[in-house]
Amino acid sequence: MNTLVPRRDRPDIPKEYGVPDTDEGLVEWPWVVEQLEKARNYWLISQYPDGRPHCVPSWGAWVENKLYFSGGDMTRHAKNLAVTPGxxxxxxxxxxxxxxYGKAVNASNTPPExxxxxxxxxxxxxxxxxxxTYALVPDxxxxxxxxxxxxxxxxxx
Structure with a gap:
């Protein structure tokens, strides 16, 4: 099991939105993992070669701090990822x-376990x-x- 706990802080949001300056109230990592593991659908956003966004719901699995999902070579998101993996x-x-937010990589070398x-x-x-067929590796x-x-x-x- 991957025990990496990412660094946690406040996102860059304009002060006018009222987000606190302190770390009080930050979301805990175990809650995030729970949401990712139990989610039924994940909305995947990739980019057409001309820069337009593409969005599609997909099944997936959150394992070892990566989101694994599938897509045949002829799907729009697979074609997009071949050009721009973000x-x-x-x-x-x-x-x-x-x-x-991250980079989608080919999952063919994923260890059997x-x-x-x-x-x-x-x-x-x-x-x-x-x-x-893919793993979304988060930044x-x-x-x-x-x-x-x-x-x-x-x-x-």
Whole structure:
């Protein structure tokens, strides 16, 4: 199990929005992990080669601090990622918010023990096992439970 806990601080939000200057009320990392693990759908945002955004819901599994998801070579998001690997994923709630910013990489070299965890998560959530073709490796995650008091930025690396 990956025990990496990312660095936690306040995101850069204009003062007029009323986000506190202190660390009081920051979201805890275990809550973020719980939301990512139990989420049924993830909204994946990639970028067309001409710069337009593309958004699509997808199944996925949060394992070892990465979001694993699938997409055949002919899907729009796979074509986009082949050109620009930057990606954002957003959970369904606009109130209990978790947003992942990172880079999608090919998951074909994922160790077998991780693939077993991914397949187990797919069976538990969707009733069918599925292998992942991509892993979204986060640079940062934004999360909040009560806006504007709890916005939190988690950074990796």
């Amino acid at each position: 990606m954002i994923a957003h959970l369904e709630s606009g109130d209990q918010v978790v947003i992942i 991780i693939m077993k965890q991914i397949e187990k998560a797919y069976v538990e959530k969707y009733g069918a096992g599925e292998g992942a 940062k995650i934004l999360a909040w439970t009560t806006y504007p008091t709890t916005p939190t930025r988690f950074t990796f690396g």
